[in-house]
Amino acid sequence: MVDAFLAAARAGDFEALLRVLDPDVVFRFDSGGRGTLARPAVHGADAVADQARGSALASRLSRPAIVNGEAGVVIEGAPGQPRIVAAFSVRGGRIVTIDMNGDPAKTREVPVVALDQA
Secondary structure: OOHHHHHHHHHHHHHHHHHHHHEEEEEEEEEEOOOOOOOOOOOOOHHHHHHHHHHHHHHHEEEEEOOOOOEEEEOOOOOOOOOOEEEEEEOEEEEEEEEOOOOOOHOOOOEEEOOOOO
């Protein structure tokens, strides 16, 4: 599901995003209260698909990973920039939650295994 989500986001394919997202999906952000991830959660497939489609650069930089034991992605920051991790929860063949974290105080501690390095 993560691969399908990333492919659809990279292509800007709204319909493909809707096929992998649960209608009640929730996309949550944690940046420690600052930076570009400091925003309220996004609710619903249409809104999350819009968010993902508008973040094509982030999706191109994302690498599949295991984040806290769940399917997810990691975006390694440039030197001096925080790493961003996102964990995806899937139920019934659709993504029900995406929890993205860019808070350096937390992402340092998040266990991540990049699948291309596993």
